[in-house]
Amino acid sequence: MNPRINYTLVGGFVIALVLVGLFFIGWLTKDNRNADRLLYKTYFYDSVSGLNERAAVKYRGVPVGYVEKISLISDPTERVRLMLRLDSDLSIRSSTYATLQYQGITGLLFVELQSTAPQGDVLLTSEKTPATITSQGSRLVEMTEKIDQAIQNFNQLTHSLNNLTQQLSVLTDQTVQQQLVDLLASLEQLSITAEQRLNAFDPEVYQQTARQLPIYLEQLQNNFTKELQQMGQQLQHLSEDTQASSRLLSPLLLQAETLAEQLRLESNTWLRGNRTQPAGPNQ
Template sequence: MESKSHALIAGVFAIGLAIMAGLLALWLGKDEIQRTPYTIATPLKVSGLNIQAAVRYKGIKVGKVTDIDFDTKVPGQLILNLDIVSDTPITQSTYATLGYQGVTGIAYIELDDDGSKPAAIVKDARLGALIPLRPGLLQEVEKHGLAILGQTEELSKRLNTLLDPNNQQSLMNAVNQIGRTAAAWEALPAKLDPALNALPQTLQQARDSALAFKQFSDNAKATSSNLNNLINNLQGENGSINRLSKNVEELSTSLQYETLPAMHGLIQDARGTLRSIHRTSDNFNERPQSLLFGAKPATPGPGEAGFNPSGTNKQ
């Protein structure tokens, strides 16, 4: 009977200990941090992402993935449910990408924000607050890798075409042409040697020509200077041109005020003399005897002796 009582006490103690351990575990595991549910709807692959995967905002852990499921309304689309700390600054410009931890391949959700739309997210009627998922590094590498593979395939086809036997013959001909061109280039210096040897003499002649031209230029400059001095002397205030102009002006004044009036008086005297000669000639023609008896006396005028008022005067 005593052994049964000990077993009962031990069983009650074990049950009480288990209950206390469960209550302690519930107390320790109680999470008092407020979280907000968000949703990601995407047709992209989410390889390596599991439930309870971390959600990071700019590298800081702010939540976890609570569910991954297919969208029953949109074929080919995945629905990711997230629980994120409520004070995380999620806006309309916040987007998600897949990140991978080291070499393990375990994926997590990386949130970032480009700041283009700082307003709060507007909840969708069916899916709630939606965060878009953009292609991550591996998706971009995969996409560009496919493009690179396509380009590599195209390059391989072109190389095969280039290495066709017909093209090989063309390439060999081109190589031979290049060889002949190189040989011609090698012979070119020997042909250029005479010209290069004559180059110093040509340069010296050019230098002498330049010196002669400089001397000619200096002489022309001196000649121009002398010509300018001559022109200045001729055109100066006491220059030959001004003196000649003054002499011509003085000669013109002398002709105008002295010589011409003297010549005019001389002409007048000559004219009077000619009139006198003309009258004498007329008298001689009328009375040749006047050469012996003298000129006919003038007719007496009024008051003079021999005046006849009737017009007949005594001779």
């Protein structure tokens, strides 16, 4: 008889063997330095396009860590913050600065650490308060950005040239050309007419008029002043005559008033006359 085969045990053994193999491979490829790496931070004010998390951090070309996190900070100014994991045996000093560099021709970026001088205080860092590494703009990145800007300007120039070509093609149309010819002819005719009018204008007449105008204005002013003086004199004479007439009129008014009073008192006399009444029979 053939012994029975337990497929469950066989499958479990295979799975366990695979897990052990994966664990062994992971143990071999594990970077034990991560547990000993310290946390730092740096800030960039330029674009970090092409830089990814887990990107390499190198010191003078030697890998010393990686980028752990990339975040955008806007307080107090807008900037990009990079959290770096660096080897604990690496001396990060106050003279150390970080730049962005291109990795080959892939277009990807990595962080390059350099130091202006070996002297300087060592930066103390911790998980809660990571030390800040100063940053500088990369000349290669700046040159690349300038090249991109130049390409954009060139594209705009090409677009402008295309528009100019289209406009020139419109100007070559027969109708537009005829309109331009008519416009130039009208301008020429206008110029000739203006020149003729300027030639017909006599400056001597204008100068003579300008010389006589003050004299005429002065005469007009003198005549107007004389008229005003004569009018004033006539008004004064009229006032004097009015006063004399009022003085002569006053006695006449008194006499008229006296006459009216007499007429009122002697009204019966005027009505009956001076005849006397006849005597009665007993008289």
